[in-house]
Structure formats: C-alpha cells, structure tokens
Amino acid sequence: MFSGIVAGVGEVLFVHDQDAIRSLIVKLPKETEKNLEIGASIAVNGVCLTATKIEKQEVSFDVLSETCQKTNLGSIKKGEKINIERSLCLGGEIGGHLLSGHISSTCEIANIERKGANTIWTIECSFLWRKYLFPKGFVALDGASLTLVDVSENGFFTVHLIPETLSSTTFSNKKVGDSLNLEIEAQTQATVDTIERILEKRDLFVV
Numbered sequence: 001m002f003s004g005i006v007a008g009v010g011e012v013l014f015v016h017d018q019d020a021i022r023s024l025i026v027k028l029p030k031e032t033e034k035n036l037e038i039g040a041s042i043a044v045n046g047v048c049l050t051a052t053k054i055e056k057q058e059v060s061f062d063v064l065s066e067t068c069q070k071t072n073l074g075s076i077k078k079g080e081k082i083n084i085e086r087s088l089c090l091g092g093e094i095g096g097h098l099l100s101g102h103i104s105s106t107c108e109i110a111n112i113e114r115k116g117a118n119t120i121w122t123i124e125c126s127f128l129w130r131k132y133l134f135p136k137g138f139v140a141l142d143g144a145s146l147t148l149v150d151v152s153e154n155g156f157f158t159v160h161l162i163p164e165t166l167s168s169t170t171f172s173n174k175k176v177g178d179s180l181n182l183e184i185e186a187q188t189q190a191t192v193d194t195i196e197r198i199l200e201k202r203d204l205f206v207v
Contacts, residue, residue, distance in 0.1 A: 001088045002043045004096030004138075004145025006169045007032050010044070010084040012076055013058060020065040022073070024049075028057045029084055036086075041101065043085040045170075046143030046181045047071050048101025071103045072142075072179045081170045083143045096145025097138045097185060104184045105129060107141070109176050110156060119161040119171075120149075125182055127155045131192055132184045140183040144169055 008029025016023045026044060028036075033056060036042075040051045042059065047067060053060035068074030076082070088094065107125035114120075123141070125133075133139070133151045139159075140146070146159040166172040174180075 002046075002048070002085050002099040002101055002143070003088055003094045004099050004140045004143065005085065006083045006144050007085050008168065009081050009170055012078055012080045012082060015076065015078050022063040022065075022068050024061045024063060024073075024076070026059055026061065026082065026084075028059055030057070032084055032086055033057050033059070041087040043083070043087070043099070043101050043143045045072060045076075045082045046099070046101065046140050046183055047073055047103055048087075067103075070105065071181045072106055073181075075179070081173065083169050085143055096140075099140050099143070099145070099183055100186065101143075102183065103181045105182050106179045107182045109174060109178050109180065112174075112176055117163050119166060120158055121161065121174075122156055122158050123180070123182075124156050129182065129184060130155050132189050133157050134188070137188055138185040140185075141180045142170065143181070143183075144171070 010029055011027045012024060013027050014025035036051060036054055038051055038054060041048050042051060049061040051059050052062055063073050105126055107123050109121055110124040111122035133148055135148055135151055137148045138145060139148060144165065148157050149160055150158045161171055
C-alpha cells in the first residue's frame with residue numbers, strides 16, 4: 001500500500017524489452033534506498049513494482065506486458081524522470097489517501113493554466129471512469145494523491161497543484177498531451193459499483 005505522497009524524483013537509467021517483459025533500472029532519490037530489500041514494493045509513477053536487484057540507489061524492476069499496455073511505463077525511455085514512493089510501514093503517517101499501485105487507466109493533460117503560484121491541470125480521461133469522479137474526491141496521478149476540484153460530464157476534471165507538489169514530483173516538467181497514470185480511489189469505486197448492482201437488482205423486480 002502507498003499514500004500518494006511522492007518521496008522524490010528518480011531517473012530511468014536503462015530500458016530493455018524481452019519476452020513480454022520490460023526491464024527497468026531506476027536511480028532512486030537519495031535516502032529512499034535505505035533498508036530496501038529485494039522483493040520490496042516501490043511505486044514508480046504510481047505503479048507498484050517489485051525490486052529485483054539493488055545496487056545502492058540503482059534498483060531493477062521487471063514490468064509485465066499487461067502493465068506496459070495499461071500504464072505510461074510502456075512508453076518510458078532512458079533518461080526520463082519518474083515519481084517514486086516507498087511502500088507504507090505499519091504505524092506510519094498517511095498524508096494522502098490509501099493507494100494500491102494498481103493503475104485504473106491512463107489519462108491525458110488537456111490544459112495547463114497558471115494563476116500566480118497555483119497551477120491548474122485539466123485532465124481528460126476515458127468516459128468509463130467518469131462515474132467515480134466527484135468534486136472533493138481523490139485520485140492519484142503518476143502516484144501523487146490529488147483532490148478533484150471540478151468534474152464535467154464529458155470526462156474532464158481539474159486538479160490544483162501547489163508549488164510544493166511541483167517541486168517534489170515530475171509535474172513541473174509536464175506539458176499538454178502528456179500521459180499520466182490514473183488510479184481511482186478504491187472506496188469510491190467500491191461504493192459506486194455496489195450501488196449500481198443494488199439498483200440493477202431492484203429494477204429486475206419492478207413490475
């Protein structure tokens with residue numbers, strides 16, 4: 001589990017595709033490699049990956065083809081920056097919201113607006129996910145926990161980024177058209193799906 005509080009920005013040092021697996025070597029931000037062991041879970045752009053090899057700050061991961069298809073890790077290149085978060089420790093502080101690192105879909109930055117120190121992103125996502133999006137609800141974008149501000153009926157939503165978020169993530173370098181990993185808040189998804197099933201069953205008995 002993760003909290004959506006990005007620990008820092010890492011860098012992709014190596015990318016290799018072979019036998020339906022993409023191998024990555026990532027340089028972690030300083031301090032995030034402390035007490036890291038092989039088999040540990042790390043969120044890379046919000047995707048939960050397992051460390052397969054560790055050499056100080058350089059950590060290796062294997063990414064399955066399905067994950068590559070559903071996330072932006074499928075198009076990532078050597079030299080790119082990525083958001084990094086270590087998994088939560090029992091009893092630790094949860095500053096964002098609980099995340100699994102299982103990406104729902106990718107989405108796209110449709111517009112970037114700057115108002116003083118505030119940066120506003122308009123995001124376009126698949127209409128399939130629209131029913132889980134509510135003002136003041138939560139989503140994770142590339143592993144960062146963010147609050148939804150405005151949500152439209154056509155699949156667009158906005159988030160506001162404070163300077164601290166921009167400085168501690170890859171977001172300061174993002175541009176219109178860039179793809180982001182989207183993780184829908186799990187409790188919201190479970191609640192909406194449960195209500196839909198109840199209503200469908202009720203309709204079956206309505207004469």
